Every structure is written in structure tokens, then in C-alpha cells.
Amino acid sequence: MTTTVSAYAAPAAKAPLERTTIPRRPVGEHDVLIEIKYAGICHSDIHQARDGWGEGIFPMVPGHEIAGIVTETGPGVTKFAVGDRVGVGCMVDSCRECDNCKAGLEQYCSGGNVGTYNALDKTGEPTYGGYSTHIVVDEAFTLRIPDGLSLDVAAPLLCAGITLYSPLAHWKAGPGKKVAIVGLGGLGHMGVKIAHALGAEVTVLSQSLRKKDDGLRLGADHYYATSDEATFEQLAGTFDLVVSTVSAPLPLDTYLGLLRTDGALVNVGAPEEPVSLNLFSVIAGRKTLAGSGIGGIRETQEMLDFCAEHGLGAEIEVIGxxxxxxxxxxxxxxxxxYRFVIDAATI
Structure with a gap:
């Protein structure tokens, strides 16, 4: 039977979120029912609840940083059992048949993956996210949260953690590599922790030095203010990899100037406005301007295991x-x- 659960939803674009109830589908053959314990608040939630990235589906229940406990399993489930500690990230399904899906890159599904919220599932029903007490998810898109991570600090890893881990791993951040993280927010602070744990020399580039002590505590070796023009002169040609986490348009040509030959500027923050570029900024130095979107299920599990091994949880403020x-x-x-986390018991 379809069940009704409590949730917080935006009834319309830009409207305040309010307590409501939503339907959850019956637990199917390969589904798990998860009692949500914590849900992170991602900047993406705000973009989508306010139609910043295009027209949304309302009422909208945001939330794709979900940590909880399995309370029921379908008869065909083999990966999980009742009582397991699990997480759900930014997607809950994909076509599973395209080359990307077969390669474990479900985030780049050719047909488009099914978002955890603000999407339509394969039956045409809207998906509702983690600002709720329970969620039903296919076991194939459910992650195991290692015992070494508490659920509250693990929740933001399901988006913020994997969003930074994936490009850092893909562009081989590690010993001997100089990596800059642009922005020390919900995404950026995890980028600093992960890049440091991977063995890279880490620099934070932030608008001001206001968070410098935090940045150094989290694992940065250096910290510079981007509001100081001298920063870009001093650091010109320095980095193998620059990862931008900010959701405002950057002067890309200026940031590309920070790269060594063959360096990459990777964007994981998604501004609502278009950006401009002088192509000579990439031609000179054979530089790469790239983007990266979350990670596949296999890589997300790898990230969770890595974070548990290195004791990397998000820096959080738990709220009702x-x-x-x-x-x-x-x-x-x-x-x-650096991340708000909702205590789902208060929903």
C-alpha cells in the first residue's frame, strides 16, 4: 500500500517551506524503506525550490543528502537488511542500460537519471526528497554508511562529499599535486578535507581571509583572499587542479591563469547565469575547463568508505x-x- 508520511515542502516556487504530508510508494521487490534520521541542506535545494535552474515540480520536497536506517526490505533485496545504516544521494534511478550506466556513471545516464526530488520517476510520479520522515528507494541506488561515520555528519557526504571526491579522484589529486579549492562553504570544506587526505598540497581561494583559521584546521596548506588582486599575480601558473565550488559566475580567464600547463579548472558550483570565456585562456598552456557532476553509485560508496577510513565527516549545524x-x-x-543538517525526528 502507498503510505503517507510527514515532510516539509515548498508549495510553489519561492514560497516558504511548510509542514505537509506526501505519499510514498509501496515497498517493491528490490526496494528498501528507510527511516530518515538526518537530511542535509544543499545550496541545490534552494536553487530548485526557487526555480533558479528552471521550472520546478511543485509541491517540492527537497533533500538529496539522506542518512537513515532500513526498516523494511522487499523480497528480492540482497544488499541490505533491516537495521542497516544507509544513505541516499542525488539520484534514485537511471536507465541502467546505456554505456554510462553500465560503466558505473549513472550520474551521466544518456536518458537522464531520476533525481531524488524535483523529478518524475519511471511511472510518471513526482519524486520527493529527504526533508521527510521516510523514503522508499531501490537497493541499487542505496548506499551503505560505514560504522566509522555517524549519520549526522555522513548525510552531507551524499552530495557535498561525492561532488568533490569525484573530480579530485578523476583528475588524480594526490602527492606531488597542487590543488586549489575555490570557496570554503558546504562543498568547499569537504574538498579541502578530501584533497588533504588524498595527499595533495591544498590551497583555499576565498573572497576574504575570514575563514582562514577554519581552512587551515580542515587541512589546507595555504589560504588566499580572491578580493586581493595580488593573489592572482602571486599564484599565476601554480596549480595542477583548481576546483570551483561557488555558485556565482567567476571571471574564468582570471582563474585559468592560475593553472600550470595541462592544468584543469573544474566547476562543480552551478551559477544560474551564463559565464563568458576568452578561448586564448585555454589555448595558452593547453589548459582544460571542465565540469563534474556528483558521482556514480560505485564511486559514491568508494567515497563513503574513504571518508570513514580517514575520519572525514562534514562540519555541521543540526537544526529542527x-x-x-x-x-x-x-x-x-x-x-x-559548513552544512545545515535537519534532524528528521523534528519533521
Whole structure:
């Protein structure tokens, strides 16, 4: 039977989120029912709830950083059992048949993966995310949270963690590599932790030095203010990899100037506005301007295991659900260190 659960939803674009109820599908052959314990608040939630990335599906229940406990399994489930600690990230399905899906790159599914929220599933029903008490997910898109990670600090890893781990791993951040993380926010702080754990020399590039002590504590070797023009002169030609986590348009030509020959500037922050580029900025030095989107299921599990091995959880502020709207405004004003996490027991 379809069940009804409590949730927080945006009833319309730009409207405040409010408590409501939503349907959850019956537990199918390969599904698990998860009692959500914690759900992270990602900047993506705000973009989508406010139609920043295009027209959304409303009412919208955001949330794709989900950590909880399995409370029921379908008869065909083999990966999980009742009581297991699990997570759900940014997608809950894909075509599973294209070359990307077969390669474990479900995030780049040729037909488009099914988002955890603000999407339509294969039956045409809207998906609802983690700002709720329970969710039903196919075991193939469910992750195991290692015992070494508490559920509250693990929740943001399902988006922020994998969003940074994937490009750092793909572009081989590690010993002997100089890596810059642009922005020390929900994404950036995990980038610093992961790049440091991978063995790279890590630099934070932030608008000001306000968070310098935090950046160094989290694993950065260096910290510079981008508001100081001298920074770009001093660091010209320095980095093998620059990962931008900011969701505002950057002067790409200026940042490309920070790269060594064959370096890469990878964007994981997604501004709502278009950006411009002088192609000579990539031609000179055979540089790469790239993007990266989350990670596949296999890589996300690899990231969780890596974070558990190295003791890397998110830096969080746990809130009650009645503070979600306040948290949105604080995220927009950069007033969080570094991820809000909703205690689902308050929903």
C-alpha cells in the first residue's frame, strides 16, 4: 500500500517551506524503506525550490543528502537488511542500460537519471526528497554508511562529499599535486578535507581571509583572499587542479591563469547565469575547463568508505525542521559552517 508520511515542502516556487504530508510508494521487490534520521541542506535545494535552474515540480520536497536506517526490505533485496545504516544521494534511478550506466556513471545516464526530488520517476510520479520522515528507494541506488561515520555528519557526504571526491579522484589529486579549492562553504570544506587526505598540497581561494583559521584546521596548506588582486599575480601558473565550488559566475580567464600547463579548472558550483570565456585562456598552456557532476553509485560508496577510513565527516549545524526557511536565508548569506543538517525526528 502507498503510505503517507510527514515532510516539509515548498508549495510553489519561492514560497516558504511548510509542514505537509506526501505519499510514498509501496515497498517493491528490490526496494528498501528507510527511516530518515538526518537530511542535509544543499545550496541545490534552494536553487530548485526557487526555480533558479528552471521550472520546478511543485509541491517540492527537497533533500538529496539522506542518512537513515532500513526498516523494511522487499523480497528480492540482497544488499541490505533491516537495521542497516544507509544513505541516499542525488539520484534514485537511471536507465541502467546505456554505456554510462553500465560503466558505473549513472550520474551521466544518456536518458537522464531520476533525481531524488524535483523529478518524475519511471511511472510518471513526482519524486520527493529527504526533508521527510521516510523514503522508499531501490537497493541499487542505496548506499551503505560505514560504522566509522555517524549519520549526522555522513548525510552531507551524499552530495557535498561525492561532488568533490569525484573530480579530485578523476583528475588524480594526490602527492606531488597542487590543488586549489575555490570557496570554503558546504562543498568547499569537504574538498579541502578530501584533497588533504588524498595527499595533495591544498590551497583555499576565498573572497576574504575570514575563514582562514577554519581552512587551515580542515587541512589546507595555504589560504588566499580572491578580493586581493595580488593573489592572482602571486599564484599565476601554480596549480595542477583548481576546483570551483561557488555558485556565482567567476571571471574564468582570471582563474585559468592560475593553472600550470595541462592544468584543469573544474566547476562543480552551478551559477544560474551564463559565464563568458576568452578561448586564448585555454589555448595558452593547453589548459582544460571542465565540469563534474556528483558521482556514480560505485564511486559514491568508494567515497563513503574513504571518508570513514580517514575520519572525514562534514562540519555541521543540526537544526529542527521548523528552522529550514531560516537556514535557507543563512546559506544565501554564507552564515553556516559548513552544512545545515535537519534532524528528521523534528519533521
Amino acid at each position: 525542521a521548523d528552522r529550514i526557511n531560516e537556514a535557507y536565508e543563512r546559506v544565501l548569506s554564507s552564515d553556516v559552517r
